[in-house]
Amino acid sequence: EVQLVESGGGLVQPGDSLRLSCVASGFTFSSSPMNWVRQAPGKGLEWISYLSSSSSTEKYAESVEGRFTISRDNARNSLYLQMNSLRVEDTALYYCARRAKIAALDHWGQGTLVTVTS
């Protein structure tokens, strides 16, 4: 069974940093491109970052470019999101998701909540 389990969320102040983790199981993680997608409370889905299977290609949404860094450790079946200079508008539920094919995020974690408030 494919599983993605996020962790690392919490309550922080503007300007703080957090590192989210996503541990994968049930599939060949090292062959799978991965994404982070977030959802602010009561709002829609916002894609924020992509990382290829070999870490050779990374992409970011403009809203997080320069502040967030995506990475992975294929030996540990883990995906990460380092979030620096957090803002109130970064408050959201953060999901990791596997990209199986074009426009196909076929497995998602349950999400980890990040709350940025002063």
Added chain:
Amino acid sequence: AIQMTQSPSSLSASVGDRVTITCRASQGIRSDLGWYQQKPGKAPNLLIYAASTLQSGVPSRFSGSGSGTEFTLTISSLQPEDFATYYCQQDYSYPVTFGQGTKVEIK
């Protein structure tokens, strides 16, 4: 960035109704489009990818069509478990973008 615009933003329908949701891209995206269903408190669930390919395990009452800039998701006969919010998503080019969502409610 490519903008994805869904219509309607919400709709009310009855069990057994045929429901169609439209997604328009601000520029051509070939068939690089997916559809997702999200229920309250749950992660999104992939329904359709490559515009018209049904994801494994998804009921056949769901179908997708379109290419270029205009796409549709159709539910042929709405079931009680289909009341949810639906999103389209393109990854023809980065940044990946989602539509704003269509909430399907019980009439």
